[in-house]
Amino acid sequence: MDAMAKPRQGHALSGLIDLARYPLDDLDGDAGHELIARCRRQLDADGCAVLERFVPEAALARLERETARLSPEAHYNRTETNPYNSAGDPERPASHPVNRFGDRTNGFVAGDRIGPDTLIRQVYANRDFQRFVAAVVGMATIHPYADPLADLVVNVLREGCQHPWHYDTNEFIVTLMTRKPEGGGRFEYAPGIRGPEGENFAAVERVLDGDRSRLKSLDLRPGDLQVFFGRYSLHRVTPVEGGRERHTVIFAYAKEPGFVGRPERARRIFGRMAPVHERLLEEGMARRDKLAD
Ligand SMILES: O=C(O)CCC(=O)C(=O)O
Ligand SMILES: [Fe+2]
Numbered sequence: 001m002d003a004m005a006k007p008r009q010g011h012a013l014s015g016l017i018d019l020a021r022y023p024l025d026d027l028d029g030d031a032g033h034e035l036i037a038r039c040r041r042q043l044d045a046d047g048c049a050v051l052e053r054f055v056p057e058a059a060l061a062r063l064e065r066e067t068a069r070l071s072p073e074a075h076y077n078r079t080e081t082n083p084y085n086s087a088g089d090p091e092r093p094a095s096h097p098v099n100r101f102g103d104r105t106n107g108f109v110a111g112d113r114i115g116p117d118t119l120i121r122q123v124y125a126n127r128d129f130q131r132f133v134a135a136v137v138g139m140a141t142i143h144p145y146a147d148p149l150a151d152l153v154v155n156v157l158r159e160g161c162q163h164p165w166h167y168d169t170n171e172f173i174v175t176l177m178t179r180k181p182e183g184g185g186r187f188e189y190a191p192g193i194r195g196p197e198g199e200n201f202a203a204v205e206r207v208l209d210g211d212r213s214r215l216k217s218l219d220l221r222p223g224d225l226q227v228f229f230g231r232y233s234l235h236r237v238t239p240v241e242g243g244r245e246r247h248t249v250i251f252a253y254a255k256e257p258g259f260v261g262r263p264e265r266a267r268r269i270f271g272r273m274a275p276v277h278e279r280l281l282e283e284g285m286a287r288r289d290k291l292a293d
Pocket of ligand 2: 163166167168230235
C-alpha cells in the first residue's frame with residue numbers, strides 16, 4: 001500500500017469521488033496544485049472546466065438511483081425567455097437578440113427535498129469539495145447558500161425540455177450530470193461571446209440564427225463534473241429526446257455567507273417559498289410601507 005492510499009480510505013468522499021484522479025483530500029500537495037492549475041487553465045481558455053468521471057464508475061449506479069428517486073419531486077415551470085432573462089424591446093427589430101424568446105420548460109427538485117444523508121448533499125456540504133471549487137473559480141472561500149430551496153437542486157429535463165440560449169446571472173455554476181437522455185440534452189456554448197466591454201449583439205444574433213462557427217458542444221456523461229462561467233458565454237441545453245430524463249445536480253455557492261435567493265424566484269422555480277423567503281417578503285413590504293408614509 002502506498003502512503004497516499006491511507007487518508008483516502010478514510011475520507012468522507014472516498015468511493016464517491018475518484019480521489020486518485022481528483023485529490024480533493026490533498027489540495028496542498030503537488031497533485032492537488034496540478035489539478036487546480038489544470039482546471040483554471042480550462043476556465044481561462046473558455047469559461048468551462050469539465051472533470052470527466054469525477055464520480056467513478058462503481059458509484060454511478062447509486063448516484064443515478066438517488067436523483068431518479070428524487071426526480072418525481074420536481075416542480076415544472078414553463079416560461080418564455082430571451083438570452084438576457086429580460087423583457088423584449090419593441091424599439092428594436094424582431095430579429096434582435098433581446099426580442100428572441102425561447103421556451104424554457106424545466107423541472108427543479110428543491111434542496112429541502114434532498115436529505116442530509118444523500119450522496120449529493122454529502123458532496124455539497126463537504127469542506128474539501130468547497131475548498132476545491134473555491135480554488136478553481138479563484139475565490140478565497142465560498143459558502144453554501146442559506147436558501148433551503150436553491151442551495152442544492154436537481155434539474156430534471158424530460159422529453160422536449162430544454163434551456164434555451166441564455167446567460168447566467170451567477171458568477172459560476174457547478175453541475176454534476178447523473179443521467180443522460182437517449183438523445184438531445186447537449187450543452188452548447190459560445191465562449192466569451194460578450195464581455196465587460198460590450199454585448200456583441202451581432203454575433204449573438206448569428207448564433208440564434210443557427211451559425212455554429214464559434215460554438216462548442218459538450219458530450220457530458222453521468223459522473224462528469226462541470227464548472228462553468230455563464231455570464232459571458234451564451235449557452236443552452238438542446239431539447240431532450242426520448243423517454244429517458246436528463247438529470248443534473250446543481251451545487252450553488254456564494255462568495256459571502258447567508259445568501260438567500262429572491263422570493264419571486266423561489267416561487268417561479270420551485271412553485272413555493274421557504275419560511276426565510278416569506279420573512280424577506282414581509283420585511284420588504286414593511287420597508288415599502290415606511291417609504292410610502
Ligand atoms: O444543465 C446544464 O448543463 C446547464 C443548465 C444551465 O445552463 C442553467 O441552469 O443555467
Ligand atoms: Fe445557464
